[in-house]
Amino acid sequence: MTRGYDLNLLHAMNVLIEESSVTGAAQRLQVSAATISRTLSKIRATFGDPILVQMGRNMVPTPRALQMQPRISRILAGMHDLMRRDEKLDFTGIKPVFTIRAADVVVGPFATKLLQTLRGDCPDAAVVFASETDGDDSDALRRAAIDLYIGATENLRPEIMRQTLFESRFHGIVRAGHPILLGEITPQSLVQYDHISVSRRSRRHGPIDDALQEEFGLNRNVALLVPSYYTAMQGLHRTDLILPVPDVAMNRDTLDRLGLYAFPLPLQLAPVNVFQAWHPRHDSDVVHRWLRRTVLTVTNEWRNRSHEAAPTADTLIH
Numbered sequence: 001m002t003r004g005y006d007l008n009l010l011h012a013m014n015v016l017i018e019e020s021s022v023t024g025a026a027q028r029l030q031v032s033a034a035t036i037s038r039t040l041s042k043i044r045a046t047f048g049d050p051i052l053v054q055m056g057r058n059m060v061p062t063p064r065a066l067q068m069q070p071r072i073s074r075i076l077a078g079m080h081d082l083m084r085r086d087e088k089l090d091f092t093g094i095k096p097v098f099t100i101r102a103a104d105v106v107v108g109p110f111a112t113k114l115l116q117t118l119r120g121d122c123p124d125a126a127v128v129f130a131s132e133t134d135g136d137d138s139d140a141l142r143r144a145a146i147d148l149y150i151g152a153t154e155n156l157r158p159e160i161m162r163q164t165l166f167e168s169r170f171h172g173i174v175r176a177g178h179p180i181l182l183g184e185i186t187p188q189s190l191v192q193y194d195h196i197s198v199s200r201r202s203r204r205h206g207p208i209d210d211a212l213q214e215e216f217g218l219n220r221n222v223a224l225l226v227p228s229y230y231t232a233m234q235g236l237h238r239t240d241l242i243l244p245v246p247d248v249a250m251n252r253d254t255l256d257r258l259g260l261y262a263f264p265l266p267l268q269l270a271p272v273n274v275f276q277a278w279h280p281r282h283d284s285d286v287v288h289r290w291l292r293r294t295v296l297t298v299t300n301e302w303r304n305r306s307h308e309a310a311p312t313a314d315t316l317i318h
Contacts (some may be wrong), residue, residue, distance in 0.1 A: 168246040
């Protein structure tokens with residue numbers, strides 16, 4: 001027996017789950033709350049699940065709704081791709097302003113180049129880099145408080161779309177003449193000195209501490225915790241502190257100017273997967289696609305250069 005499928009129900013269901021509110025979904029879809037209530041009734045009958053249930057004063061998605069949502073998002077994205085026209089974007093008269101949330105290690109090497117590349121196509125383009133916060137990155141994308149997230153968080157909601165940009169590996173940075181540079185750098189010598197840790201959520205310990213403990217039974221002392229890698233590097237030349245830094249932040253000119261050396265950490269650490277993420281509503285937007293394509297181009301150029309200049313395991317970066 002042939003069964004009919006209504007993609008409008010899937011779209012409404014996706015919005016209802018994201019908003020967790022009949023009123024919010026109605027506002028998003030620009031229809032009345034009564035219309036959305038009737039649509040929710042159809043969705044419940046179609047899928048044999050309440051989809052949204054009352055919890056106190058709020059509504060929350062059911063476990064099955066959350067399980068289905070990633071697949072629904074992919075189906076809708078696929079339909080957008082089928083309907084998409086490969087038309088050339090006309091930049092005449094538009095002045096796009098993009099708000100991007102990213103860590104300073106992303107802003108530092110890519111911000112200026114990204115703006116220059118965007119303006120090569122659209123001279124009036126502008127970019128605002130919003131600082132990272134303890135807030136929900138997925139919620140910021142959903143509310144359109146930001147247009148794009150670039151980073152490595154593991155806390156994005158399933159419906160948020162993402163694209164890998166590059167992998168980054170950690171190195172250690174110390175002042176020129178640091179005593180650790182006089183001999184072989186080992187896990188044992190690494191923990192003989194105090195460390196700086198960088199975290200926007202004030203976490204003193206992370207993958208480096210796990211690797212030291214699990215592989216060697218060692219612990220390091222994090223004596224200083226700061227929210228920014230570039231801030232941490234500024235006064236490092238006056239101390240014997242060790243600063244682990246992702247290689248995306250290791251600009252050779254900056255290290256030379258600050259009198260710093262970088263070296264590969266003697267640990268087996270998984271690379272950090274840096275990606276760009278956006279809300280599904282922007283997936284087919286031609287201007288937003290242009291932004292994402294430009295971000296990918298700029299980061300690919302950096303990745304190709306960094307691979308060509310990648311240090312060997314026994315080479316110091318100066």
